[in-house]
Amino acid sequence: MAGPIEKLSSSKVFEGELIKYKFKSAALGDLDAQFNLFIPFLRNGAKAPLLVYLAGLTCTEDNGAQKGGFFGVASAQGLAILFPDTSPRGAGAPGEEDSWDFGTGAGFYVNATKPEYSKHYNMYTHITTELPEVIKAAGLPIDTTRQSIFGHSMGGHGALVLYLSSKSKQYRSASAFAPIANPSKCPWGEKAFSGYLHGGVEEGAKNYDATELIFQHKGPLHILVDYGTGDNFYKQGQLLPENFLKAAHDAGYDDGVQVRVRSQADYDHSYYFISTFAGDHIHFHANFLKV
Numbered sequence: 001m002a003g004p005i006e007k008l009s010s011s012k013v014f015e016g017e018l019i020k021y022k023f024k025s026a027a028l029g030d031l032d033a034q035f036n037l038f039i040p041f042l043r044n045g046a047k048a049p050l051l052v053y054l055a056g057l058t059c060t061e062d063n064g065a066q067k068g069g070f071f072g073v074a075s076a077q078g079l080a081i082l083f084p085d086t087s088p089r090g091a092g093a094p095g096e097e098d099s100w101d102f103g104t105g106a107g108f109y110v111n112a113t114k115p116e117y118s119k120h121y122n123m124y125t126h127i128t129t130e131l132p133e134v135i136k137a138a139g140l141p142i143d144t145t146r147q148s149i150f151g152h153s154m155g156g157h158g159a160l161v162l163y164l165s166s167k168s169k170q171y172r173s174a175s176a177f178a179p180i181a182n183p184s185k186c187p188w189g190e191k192a193f194s195g196y197l198h199g200g201v202e203e204g205a206k207n208y209d210a211t212e213l214i215f216q217h218k219g220p221l222h223i224l225v226d227y228g229t230g231d232n233f234y235k236q237g238q239l240l241p242e243n244f245l246k247a248a249h250d251a252g253y254d255d256g257v258q259v260r261v262r263s264q265a266d267y268d269h270s271y272y273f274i275s276t277f278a279g280d281h282i283h284f285h286a287n288f289l290k291v
């Protein structure tokens with residue numbers, strides 16, 4: 001069981017409140033975990049639906065909150081936004097501080113199956129199960145039965161994978177900025193999967209690769225992806241959005257409505273790109289969360 005939450009700070013922003021919380025996370029092996037939560041001020045005790053934002057490599061719960069440019073539109077649409085961290089902190093697992101694309105700041109939203117990581121590196125359970133339970137238990141004005149998910153880069157991968165794999169159809173829609181869309185075929189994903197998973201890249205492809213998971217999906221999809229052609233990680237073959245689009249096509253979802261993948265000329269990988277399309281993404285999710 002996760003411990004009670006402690007409020008660390010609070011700031012008023014766009015007719016809402018951004019609150020930073022800390023709690024002892026059972027999913028992350030009883031380490032302290034932090035998250036930010038934006039709650040719009042709603043009238044008459046109404047509860048806000050929850051949009052989950054997953055950040056990229058090297059990030060914490062703060063990057064999206066500080067630089068995403070999400071709050072004006074989220075407030076106008078009456079949506080709450082949850083910003084989790086990107087990995088456990090202080091796990092003491094082997095190699096977790098050796099590079100910026102593995103370990104601390106790089107949890108890849110998987111549940112690790114290698115014994116040296118499996119006690120702490122369980123970001124999948126942390127996001128899908130633990131954080132909604134913690135928010136519910138705290139009695140916050142949030143309706144966790146209405147959730148959608150979006151993210152950037154490693155977090156875009158997380159958003160697509162959590163949306164496509166959650167058995168309970170926990171999320172109504174998913175969107176991603178510059179996602180790692182086919183991680184079992186790129187260096188970042190190969191390193192993460194072979195590091196965290198007993199079955200290596202093969203286990204990753206089966207359980208945590210959006211380009212593979214889309215073939216197993218049944219029923220309608222609501223996915224929006226944007227990437228920039230000036231993104232160096234795109235040019236280096238870390239993102240592979242074309243592979244995801246081809247898979248969507250082959251799986252019968254390429255009608256431009258259920259899965260939209262948009263190439264945005266000249267944008268790079270940064271939060272300038274994210275904040276440019278932030279409003280589009282929040283409006284997209286509002287279509288599904290407000291009903």
Ligand SMILES: N[C@@H](CCC(=O)N[C@@H](CS)C(=O)NCC(=O)O)C(=O)O
Pocket residue numbers: 055056057058059063067100152153154269270271
């Ligand atoms: N540290 C890496 C860059 C890592 C990077 O670009 N991280 C992205 C996510 S993949 C990010 O959001 N960085 C933090 C920020 O821009 O606030 C490098 O030196 O090349």
